[in-house]
Amino acid sequence: MRKQWLWAALGVAGVAGGVGYVKRDAIAMNLIQRGADAAMTRNVMAGLSADQLHVGFCGTGSPLPSRERAAACTVVIAGGKLFVFDMGGGSGNNLSLMGMPLDKIVGVWLTHLHSDHFEGLGPFTLQRWAGSSAKTPLQVFGPEGVMEITEGLNAVYRIDSTYRIAHHGEAVVPQSGFGMTGAAVSPGVVYDTDGIKITAFAVDHDPIKPALGYRVDWNGKSVTISGDTAFTPALAAAAKDSDLFVSELLSQRMVKILENTSRKVGHPNRAKIFSDIQNYHISPEQAADVAKAANVGMLAFTHIVPSVPKPLEFALTGDAASRYSGPIKIMHDGDVISISGTGKFTTKNLLN
Numbered sequence: 001m002r003k004q005w006l007w008a009a010l011g012v013a014g015v016a017g018g019v020g021y022v023k024r025d026a027i028a029m030n031l032i033q034r035g036a037d038a039a040m041t042r043n044v045m046a047g048l049s050a051d052q053l054h055v056g057f058c059g060t061g062s063p064l065p066s067r068e069r070a071a072a073c074t075v076v077i078a079g080g081k082l083f084v085f086d087m088g089g090g091s092g093n094n095l096s097l098m099g100m101p102l103d104k105i106v107g108v109w110l111t112h113l114h115s116d117h118f119e120g121l122g123p124f125t126l127q128r129w130a131g132s133s134a135k136t137p138l139q140v141f142g143p144e145g146v147m148e149i150t151e152g153l154n155a156v157y158r159i160d161s162t163y164r165i166a167h168h169g170e171a172v173v174p175q176s177g178f179g180m181t182g183a184a185v186s187p188g189v190v191y192d193t194d195g196i197k198i199t200a201f202a203v204d205h206d207p208i209k210p211a212l213g214y215r216v217d218w219n220g221k222s223v224t225i226s227g228d229t230a231f232t233p234a235l236a237a238a239a240k241d242s243d244l245f246v247s248e249l250l251s252q253r254m255v256k257i258l259e260n261t262s263r264k265v266g267h268p269n270r271a272k273i274f275s276d277i278q279n280y281h282i283s284p285e286q287a288a289d290v291a292k293a294a295n296v297g298m299l300a301f302t303h304i305v306p307s308v309p310k311p312l313e314f315a316l317t318g319d320a321a322s323r324y325s326g327p328i329k330i331m332h333d334g335d336v337i338s339i340s341g342t343g344k345f346t347t348k349n350l351l352n
């Protein structure tokens with residue numbers, strides 16, 4: 001009797017499978033319609049409490065190629081507005097895939113002019129323009145030299161822009177919204193509107209001068225972003241009593257492996273680069289010292305060098321936990337940390 005049931009069940013499953021196979025195209029199209037509905041009605045901001053300060057990670061990588069990590073990008077969400085810090089390669093795509101409202105972006109502040117911090121600007125500017133019918137160019141701020149980059153990228157994308165307008169018309173892609181405008185900033189308050197204050201401070205990324213970090217204060221909450229820097233007392237001074245310190249990370253012991261391996265297999269040039277980069281980036285232990293000295297509520301690592309498989313990531317932070325007793329986290333693309341100012345932090349990932 002039991003055997004008959006089994007055969008009957010297998011028969012039903014077989015017929016269902018057969019029908020499913022014959023109708024697979026209709027099923028696929030149905031799933032795609034549902035996906036489109038979900039993607040186009042997604043409202044990420046509704047899930048981000050209006051009285052919290054949110055810090056999103058649109059790129060957590062570095063110049064070293066990584067399939068998992070786009071290059072440097074952090075987005076701060078305060079009072080319904082978005083402030084982007086650096087836009088490395090691939091990070092603009094992440095901002096879109098995270099569901100960030102592109103029309104709410106006030107501007108992009110570059111920490112310095114290393115290419116892994118601005119290479120995403122070109123493609124992102126096009127996405128923002130076409131995706132939100134922007135009427136004004138994207139504002140890009142950064143250290144002296146930033147206008148050379150914005151003007152250069154505008155020239156690179158000019159021909160493409162004429163095609164976009166010809167395809168879709170001025171109402172969809174207004175000429176006035178094409179490209180970006182650049183403006184140089186120096187240490188001090190660089191934005192102060194509606195209670196949102198952004199302060200730039202000089203860091204040590206020698207020979208790059210100036211290289212900046214940024215601190216954002218809003219509604220009694222704050223985040224300090226290190227940019228790329230070697231250890232400098234300026235970090236703790238700038239980050240003093242911040243809720244969150246976002247620091248770059250370079251694992252010297254892992255980079256030493258890359259240096260030694262490069263030399264061993266006959267790539268002295270690469271070995272030299274892996275040796276050099278250890279001098280102008282901060283170690284996890286030094287970042288922990290900054291977090292402790294500044295009395296911050298949490299330490300989040302980004303700009304991860306090198307990117308390693310997830311199960312091995314615990315080794316990236318070295319001895320940091322013995323030098324700073326607060327929470328320490330290695331961030332991933334799509335993560336968002338929400339700060340309520342109570343010393344508690346919640347994290348979710350908008351790419352999963």
Ligand SMILES: [Zn+2]
Pocket residue numbers: 062063072114116117228303
């Ligand atoms: Zn960098």
Ligand SMILES: [Zn+2]
Pocket residue numbers: 112114205228
């Ligand atoms: Zn750099």
